Amino acid sequence: MSLAGLRIVLVEPAGPINIGAIARVMKNFGLYNLVLVNPQCDPLSTEALMMAVHAQEIIESAVLVATLPEALHGCVRAIATTGRVRSLETPLENPRTALPWLLEEPEKPTALIFGREDRGLSNEELNYAQRFVGIPTSKDYVALNLATAVAICCYELSQSAQQFDTQTITQTELAPLDVLEGYYQQLESLLLKIGYVYPHTAASRMGKFRQLYNRAHLKTGEVAMLRGILQQVEWALKNQRDGENL
Structure with missing residues (x-):
C-alpha cells in the first residue's frame, strides 16, 4: 500500500530544527509530502536544512499554505493528533489502530495533521479532521516534542503500509x-x-x-x-x- 498520497501537515510550526528533523524522519519511513500551514519560521533556513541532512528535498518541495483548509484541499480522509479527549462521539484513538485508515484509499490524498509545538491544534482546527489520535506516554512526562510525535506516527504508517503490501502479495500469489x-x-x-x-x-x-x-x-x-x-x-x-x- 503506497504512502505516496499521504500528506504530513504541520500547522504553524515555529522551530526550524523541528522542521528539518521532521523532513529527515519522513524520508526514513517513505513519506515525501510535507505541507506547512502559515509557518512561523523560515523552513529553508540553514538550521532546518542542516537538520534535514539528506532529506533537504522534502523541505524544498514542501507546500506552504495560509490555512488548514487549503492544506486539506482534495483530501478524502484526515486524522488530527492531539493530547485532548474531545468527546465520547469522537474518542482519542491509538495511532497503531487508527492510522491504517489513512491508507485504505491509495488513489486519493489523505492527511495527518500536527499542531503547534506549544499548544497543538485549536478546537476549530480539530473540526477539520474525521478522527483523532493521541500517542500514549508516561504519566511522569506527557508532553512530546513535535518531531518525535511525527516520527512515531511515520513509523506506524510505514509498518501498516508494509503489512498491506505483504497481504496483497500473498493474496495475488495464491492459486485461484x-x-x-x-x-x-x-x-x-x-x-x-x-x-x-x-x-x-x-x-x-x-x-x-x-x-x-x-x-x-x-x-x-x-x-x-x-x-x-x-x-x-x-x-x-x-x-x-x-x-x-x-
Missing part, C-alpha cells in the same frame, strides 16, 4: 480456486485410472487430498508444477500400454 479445482479433477481422474481410488470411495479420498493441499496454500506456479507431474505420469502410462499392445 478454479485453478485448484482443475488440478483436483485431473488428480482424481489419474487416481481412478491407476486404481488408487474407486468410484465409490473417490469423493471421500479426494476430500482428504483437498484438505491437505488447502493447508499448503498453493501458489499458481506450484499448481502448474503438480499438474505437469500428472501429465508426465499419464504420458508414461499411455506409452506403457501402447508398448504392451505391440
Whole structure:
C-alpha cells in the first residue's frame, strides 16, 4: 500500500530544527509530502536544512499554505493528533489502530495533521479532521516534542503500509480456486485410472487430498508444477500400454 498520497501537515510550526528533523524522519519511513500551514519560521533556513541532512528535498518541495483548509484541499480522509479527549462521539484513538485508515484509499490524498509545538491544534482546527489520535506516554512526562510525535506516527504508517503490501502479495500469489479445482479433477481422474481410488470411495479420498493441499496454500506456479507431474505420469502410462499392445 503506497504512502505516496499521504500528506504530513504541520500547522504553524515555529522551530526550524523541528522542521528539518521532521523532513529527515519522513524520508526514513517513505513519506515525501510535507505541507506547512502559515509557518512561523523560515523552513529553508540553514538550521532546518542542516537538520534535514539528506532529506533537504522534502523541505524544498514542501507546500506552504495560509490555512488548514487549503492544506486539506482534495483530501478524502484526515486524522488530527492531539493530547485532548474531545468527546465520547469522537474518542482519542491509538495511532497503531487508527492510522491504517489513512491508507485504505491509495488513489486519493489523505492527511495527518500536527499542531503547534506549544499548544497543538485549536478546537476549530480539530473540526477539520474525521478522527483523532493521541500517542500514549508516561504519566511522569506527557508532553512530546513535535518531531518525535511525527516520527512515531511515520513509523506506524510505514509498518501498516508494509503489512498491506505483504497481504496483497500473498493474496495475488495464491492459486485461484478454479485453478485448484482443475488440478483436483485431473488428480482424481489419474487416481481412478491407476486404481488408487474407486468410484465409490473417490469423493471421500479426494476430500482428504483437498484438505491437505488447502493447508499448503498453493501458489499458481506450484499448481502448474503438480499438474505437469500428472501429465508426465499419464504420458508414461499411455506409452506403457501402447508398448504392451505391440
